[in-house]
Amino acid sequence: MSVRIATFNAENLLSRFDFSGFRNELRQDRVSQLYDFASEAQYRQAEIARAVSLTDDTRQMTALAIAEADADILCLQEVESLDTLHRFEYGYLFKMIGDGYRQKVLVEGNDRRGINLALMAREQTLDGAPIEILETTSHAYLSYEEAGVYTPDLEGLAHPNERVFKRDCLEVDLKIGNKRLTVYVVHFKSMGGPRDGIDGRDYSMPVRLAEARAVRKIITDRFGAGGGGKRYVIAGDFNDYSERLVITGDRRNGYDFTPTPAEAGAVEALTDGGFTENVVRRRHDLDRWTLYHTRGPQERHLCQLDYLLASPALTRTSRDRLPDIIRAGQPWRTPFPPGQEVDRYPRTGWDRPKASDHCPVAMSFDLV
Template sequence: MSLRLATFNIENLMARFDFTGFRNQLKQDRVLQLFNVPTEAVYQQLEQARVVAATDDTRQMTALAVADADADIICLQEVDNLAALHAFEYGYLFRMMGNGYRQKYLVEGNDSRGIDVAVMMREQTRDGQNIELKEITSHAMVTYGDFGLFTDELAALGYHPHDKIFKRDCLELDLRIGGVPFTLYVVHLKSMGGPREGVDGRHVTMPLRRAETLAVRRIIEDRFGRGKTATKNFAICGDMNDYQERVDVIGSRRSGYRFEYHKEQTSALDVFSEDGFAENVLRRRDEMERWTLYHARGPQEQWLCQLDYIWLSPAMAARNAKAVPEIIRAGQPYRTVFPPGQEVERYPRTGWDRPKASDHCPVVITLDLI
């Protein structure tokens, strides 16, 4: 009995317009920054036209990436609401896959932009096993104080014990796949942000992500019992906004590129990996091939890293010891620098930076549950 499981940051699947860029230039699209927009009313008209004009190509590519993953269950990040997800599935995915994902789940979380984690599931796996949801639980309301996770580092960042731990949510789904129990945890951890006072954004915000990973682990241990999780069927999926390794991209289009593997000394994700609590299955691929996102702020700061994860419980990892995940990269824009031998054919109409399927790559793996 097999299950094809995927995760994908779908990048701003929105059902509304964001007009905050008129007053906050940091949130203004770079196209509109080229023009002198005299009033907020004119800005809103231009922003609506820009978004509508760009969205169709983008979502066709997003749908192609989802179709290529061909998962029975796909965990999504950056979804506005269920209405947006239904519209995307009906208007785009249906044309490629037919009635694929009739089960869709989303609970409003804590993100200030309103982007949430969501799950789409088929009614049956490709093997014909029923996929049943027994219970869904949001942990968005859990606070640092509730789990005893408040630290001096968090206080220094301006947080308080009564603040919520998850910047979006940890969505817990209790499933039965052909009658076999399987628990899924879907997360989208705190973003890294920009540098502050000479410290890079990743290290500044790491205490927040570490609290989130500790909370996820606490939720799982409370569910199954501390010391008993290794024998259970569970997976943690999502955009972790952190990495334990990266591939530095050195050079430019004119001079050419070279690639250097670099292991990080510390990561919020060490909470999952350091004692074998869960396995990052992408580590089964070569160290130069594990990346799911290309980060660049000019030629002096560019690297490939893994932000998108499927973590398996020890029992599931052992049962699927030979399973190697796939990374769908055909939706990446042309500005993404691929190491030698990894180049792929992009989807039609892909641009230099946009349109694209997403800035992230879907990750998918086929698993045996028993």
């Protein structure tokens, strides 16, 4: 018996409009910046038209990526609400896979933009075992002090009494056949741009490290220091990487992709000591990326931001399994290393529309 688990940052799966760009140009879409609006009412009308016209293609591609991942259990990031998720499933996903994900959980977390974590599950696995969601626990309330993860390098970034998770750590207990499994869905603090002369990853690293350590503490408090031999997966967008493929060259002369290790960060806080395994590292070092980052020709790389970290109890029974990374929803601007090119979904744009800026990651785990 096996269960297939996937994680996907669906990139702003929202059912509301954001009109804040009228008063804050930094929040204004680049198309809107081409025009002068006589009034806020005019801006709102234009923003509604822009968002609606782009959304249909985008969500068709999002649904295609989910369908291609073909998971029994799907962990999602950047979802506004259960109502939004139901509408997306009915209007898009249902047309591709039918009535697949009847079980859904979402708890509103701490993100000020209203992007939350969700989990969807089929009623049975692809090989026929029943799936049951037993319990859902939100850890959005947990503070740095309560988790015991406040460190001096957080001074100026966070207060000990603040909530440690920028979104949440959504803990979901499931029963697959007669086997138990716990899934932790996360979405860690974003890197952001450089601040005070410090690289964005380094500047925000203390916050992500605290989030990762808090997740580890939640698990060890429940199962024991080594995970207690239990089956668990930590799934989500870590907004951090252990390595990058630094890109040089251009379209005319070709690109070069150079694997470049990074200083240890949030990922290592959860893999050190064999606590979990980053299963994507089973793939070749040129073929682990889930996101293309660029700030122009001088700063371009591919990297893994999306993770399935599996406990020893899961990985030792799945040694021969390889994870899949679904890249057909990437925009045409994304440079692919040689041999990795895929057929993009219909109507994919140079930058948009696209399924998401992230790629889904999926893997089947044997439950024995």
